[in-house]
Amino acid sequence: MMRDTPLSTENKWDHVKSEFLDTYTNAGFVDLAKIPKIVKSHCSTRIPLVKPKSYSLRVCGQEDTVYAGNEDELEAWKDFYLPKRMEMEVIGAIDDFPCEAFGLQLVLLLCEDGNIYAHEDEVLHLVARSLKELFSSGMTFPGIETFQLGECFEYTEEEYNKIMESSEVKEVKEEHRKFREYLDLELLQALTDFKKQIKAELSTASDVQTEEERIRPMEALMCCDDVHQNPMPVVPWKQQTKPTHHQEQEHASFLGTS
Template structure:
């Protein structure tokens, strides 16, 4: 059996939930990920084992075959020692190992996914941005990891760079300015059919937060943190008023000085003209 066929067979075994792998396989990072993980998608009607992997790239990642989309949330249970966070941690390690490799996507046409983490994007050094993606877009907080980017992508994203994220529910999202686009239901879909942009669904910043009722709002406004902010705001306004009054007073004093100075100049000019007139009259005499 050739190497390529052997790898395909390992992918299929992993897809069927098998745990045994030939010890001679050279793809140790895939072997470890596949051996230790079972993805079990759970819905109201069925459950099954579906880690989906293919051989179209150098680094095919373990991913849940989440086919139902976020509105009928398919959740994965990960047995054998690890949970979703650890799973995404393994994905992050694989991304790091194969960073800057490129995978040609079917969609958008002619674009390549450049493998990389957060530090390989325009958001490098901005760890808070990743937390915002997790907290402020989807209906529920979801763990995510950056898997790469589409460079020179004409859209409203910073630096014309579309950042792709793998979510714990198996979906792949792309970040455009204050919008998360659901571009693929799984990594399998991403590699097979490409990234749908604009997304299959869009999640805008802050839409996930429910509007509070009047009573809930009043209760929230009574919390210590809000009171502290209100007090700081009041003190700030008072300091600003004092500074403005002092500035107005200084301006007013400056205007008085200017008026007095101009008056003195006018008086000096008048006195000089009178002196000239007297001198001329004396000459005539």
């Protein structure tokens, strides 16, 4: 009796990519109903990206991102960024990415029109026109286009500010603030517990410890004392400006895409 041979790592990547790409219709749209099953089947699989170099797409749903449990966030992504409401599904995250996203985590969203967006705090970046482009060419960040929270309602500065003061947008921003506050408290508690553990180890330290062994927990305590997070600044309404050629070169050099 023949047994299935385990897929090699590269073959597994190709298999996952193929399943994602099969959700596209001939017209270029996506059958989003198929996405949750694919994500669940391949959760935690890491698919290396062509660019930015050294980064991977970690396949996961919203429940495995920093926005786990925040059901309103996905609705906000659908309603309050793009020119018109678009259905979306979370397909993964890029972890420890240098950006303004909470937890340095970009959440990747597959839109019904086939586009791929990355969420960075209160900005959606169009990072690829399709999954095929994402897998073959990599992610464009900052995005090909960017959309700020509430920008879909933008007409004039006065109208924009009025809408940003609306009860719906205020509610979304307040929920976002509370959720970030909750995550901050969890992080603070974890650091506090870690600090207590280090202090306990110091208090029971043996006299025969080496100098390096005595210094290591002290350094850990200093790191705990230094950890803090400033609140995200409120971004006022403004017309977007194109980055200078020098800024584009610096960013490309940083990501290793030049």
